[in-house]
Amino acid sequence: MNLSFALALSAITGAAAFAPISNNARTSAIRMSDEIADIPVVTIEEPELSAMSMSLPFMARPDALTGALAGDARFDPLGFAKTDADLMNYREAEIKHARLAMLAAAGWPLSEVFDKKIAVALGMTPLIDAADRAPSVLNGGLGKVSPIYWIGVLGVAAAIEFIGTNKSKSGDDKYFPGNFGFDPLGVYPKDEAGQMNMQLAEIKNGRLAMIAIFGFAIQEFVSKVGVIDETPLFFYPLAQTLKMMTNSGYIQ
Numbered sequence: 001m002n003l004s005f006a007l008a009l010s011a012i013t014g015a016a017a018f019a020p021i022s023n024n025a026r027t028s029a030i031r032m033s034d035e036i037a038d039i040p041v042v043t044i045e046e047p048e049l050s051a052m053s054m055s056l057p058f059m060a061r062p063d064a065l066t067g068a069l070a071g072d073a074r075f076d077p078l079g080f081a082k083t084d085a086d087l088m089n090y091r092e093a094e095i096k097h098a099r100l101a102m103l104a105a106a107g108w109p110l111s112e113v114f115d116k117k118i119a120v121a122l123g124m125t126p127l128i129d130a131a132d133r134a135p136s137v138l139n140g141g142l143g144k145v146s147p148i149y150w151i152g153v154l155g156v157a158a159a160i161e162f163i164g165t166n167k168s169k170s171g172d173d174k175y176f177p178g179n180f181g182f183d184p185l186g187v188y189p190k191d192e193a194g195q196m197n198m199q200l201a202e203i204k205n206g207r208l209a210m211i212a213i214f215g216f217a218i219q220e221f222v223s224k225v226g227v228i229d230e231t232p233l234f235f236y237p238l239a240q241t242l243k244m245m246t247n248s249g250y251i252q
Contacts, residue, residue: 050074069176070199071207088177092164095178098206105209108134108216112228113235132226138217178202 053059054067055075062076064087081087111127111134119126127135127144135141160180167175176199189195216227228235232244 070196071203088168091177092168095203095206096160096164097210098203099178101209101213102206105212105216108213109227109235112226128226131224132229133220133224134226136217136220138221 051061053061053065053074053076055073056077059077061074062079062081064081064084065072065074065076067074069087069091081090112132115128115134116126118124125144127141129139129141133139133141135145163180164178167180168177189198219230220226223230229244232241236244
């Protein structure tokens with residue numbers, strides 16, 4: 001009798017071990033899966049590019065100008081940049097001319113201010129003419145510049161061109177036109193937004209400097225007067241500026 005009862009009890013206990021999961025556990029799992037399925041999937045869609053140019057709304061947007069580069073206002077009325085490769089080549093040229101123009105925009109008037117003083121102190125002949133105009137293609141006077149200077153300029157230009165060409169052909173994903181990795185003061189931002197703002201500021205100031213240099217050359221050729229004498233307020237002390245303006249008839 002006892003043996004029969006023990007066998008029956010062990011059979012019931014063993015069967016319970018292999019019983020299916022309770023309905024409560026299964027219901028909780030189903031509820032959790034339903035809640036996960038109800039969570040909306042957020043997809044970030046890239047904004048569609050306008051079919052018209054941002055800078056010239058009456059013209060179609062050039063295909064290569066997608067706004068990826070800093071300062072890209074979709075301005076290419078003559079259609080120079082037909083492919084991405086063309087665009088990168090033109091941006092390489094633009095950024096180099098922009099940086100050179102920024103140096104020249106500061107160097108041109110500074111040379112007219114200090115050239116005579118430095119030349120006299122060193123016992124040399126000044127390069128600017130009697131009207132305080134810096135040597136240029138339109139003003140003349142480039143023949144007075146030392147050949148050593150031109151050799152140095154060509155050497156530096158060739159080195160920069162060599163470095164830029166190698167970097168552009170290296171296949172580096174982080175490379176963009178003008179990125180020579182030169183940042184000795186560490187002012188280049190680390191975040192992507194700050195980097196884009198820095199690139200935008202550089203290209204805007206560079207474009208303005210290119211216009212300024214062109215204006216300097218035309219102004220001095222037409223007026224026959226140096227830039228510093230046309231706008232003495234920016235380059236001379238106030239008392240000297242007022243004296244110059246009085247002598248020239250601006251102030252009676």
